[in-house]
Amino acid sequence: MSAAARVFRPFTSRALSQKLPLSSVRRVSPATGFPRGSIRAFSQSPFLEVKKYTESHEWIELADDGKTAKIGITEYAAKSLGDVVYVELPTPELEVGAGEPVGAVESVKSASDVLSPVSGKVVQGNSILEDKAKFINESPEGDAWIAEIEVSDPTELEELLDAAAYKETIDEE
């Protein structure tokens, strides 16, 4: 990625989140978005930064490098679980497939697997959560992410829900 891209991306990204219905960004075909480093990748990189969601209440957000992503649980999930008392973090180098556990969140009353939305290899678990599991309730979609993974194929993110589609699924529940 060029330095120029880094400069522009935050701006573009902010503009996107303010005015675009997120679903409109989904139409970008993976073929045009990759390989990274092309001019096209630059122009479409805001798509890659869009945070995606799963029906099982995880979120994933691709980093600026276009290959690592953070995974966590949604505000809705954190609220439904209640007081989180323990978070099981993945060990680095763990290979996960889409839909496979990349950690677990324990409240007093239940244990829930955190499923990786896409396939990849674990870079690290969020060590803040080792001693402060309750942080999940405070910032589930922010600093209380659960795992950082190296994404095998960023196009897998396209299959996931955007914010609006995710919101629809929780409105149904």
Next chain:
Amino acid sequence: MAAVRPLRRGLHLLGSRSIAQSAPVGINGTWTAVSRQSTSPQARRSLRSPVAGRPVAATLPVNNGVRYASSSAPAGSLRKTQLYDLHIAKGAKMVPFAGFSMPLQYSDLSHVESHKWTREKASLFDVSHMVQHRLSGPGALELLMKVTPSSLDKLQNNTSTLSCLLEPGTGGIVDDTVITRLSEDTFYFVTNAGRRDEDLAFLTAEIDAFKAAHGAEKDITWEIFNDRALIALQGPQASAALQPLIHGSGPSSDLSTLYFGNCRSLHLTLPDGSTTSEPLLISRTGYTGEDGFEISIPASSASAVTNTLLANPTVRLAGLAARDSLRLEAGMCLYGHDISTAQTPPSAALGWIIGKDRRDPASPNSTFNGSSTILPQLSSPAKTLSQRRVGFTIEKGSPAREGAIIVDVNDESNTQIGVITSGLPSPSLDGTNIAMGYIKQGLHKKGTEVGVLVRKKVRQATVVGMPWVESKFYRPPKA
């Protein structure tokens, strides 16, 4: 006794079938028999629908051949207690439980906050889904002495005891129950909502057989109070919250002389100055390990009484989530999880419910359902029991929950030696992982180090005594 005036009389029992069909497989037998109601091996789910943690074992079989007065709701729909509207108004998160829509927790307190509130102040639980029975008549005592191992003939009037309904022959636990003697030949008892169909079929068969054997001179009248609400007021402030509402000024209105295991029939004064039209049956008991009361209320007063108690700022509503963590800390069993027809009282560490004068096999008083199985288990457990119910604490980390397998850490292949039946991080003990379960006879001694498999990892665990949180029942001062 006036307090439990029947609101619905009798049961219409159509072709109740023999309970022999649900006979347990292998008392003290396989591990699977213990955890048969656990739908997932680790009581674990994905985040989807994160609601009640444990699978609810108490789903009613749709048709057990039994009909009763309030079972008119179509199959698949949930029943509501008398306090349903109040729960909704108070922001309850409702979940299906034992065929009812019941509050899991309320919007004002998290599970942990509600749990701690109960231990420090007072919580009000709606337990109206539980089944309230009255058995009366000249044959009532004899019948109850056959189906339970308790010394009910020694029970004073207006006192109660924890007991179990036992299957004939096997002595398997059909249900656990608290039985109160209201008069010489009148008993009130409360059974689990999740066992309603099984209990009714069991009692019907037992009563029919009893009547056939004894004829009219030992008649029995059995009533179920479908319309009465039942609330539990639990916590150190429970008595202070209830006392000012008691109507009248006689000695019986003084709750300081109502001790654990005793009950009284009392009226309450409502905020508008009126008095409850019928008396409430107030029992000093509960299932949280705290001092408190269970209050049986005629339907007409249920909301008014509950709202009056809730007007006291020390009293908050609490739901099934807190109830489960509170009872586990107190070492108390939850039917369908910690006990089932696959256990007898001794194998479930409930041998103490067997009356002291009902343990000598030579005594005619020692005959009850399953006594020939149970009495040897009581006198020589090491020879007769293959597994024991015990408590565990598990190392910091993922809690061991229902269905988790207990393994031998001294053996490389980690042979299974037991199974967890209830477990969670204890809110009162700062998240210490506690659990109860069944372990192989001989390895049940306190201090035994074992392993528990949680998500394929062996966690260190130790057999410990129960309860984890000392019970604070209100008992009479020692003379």
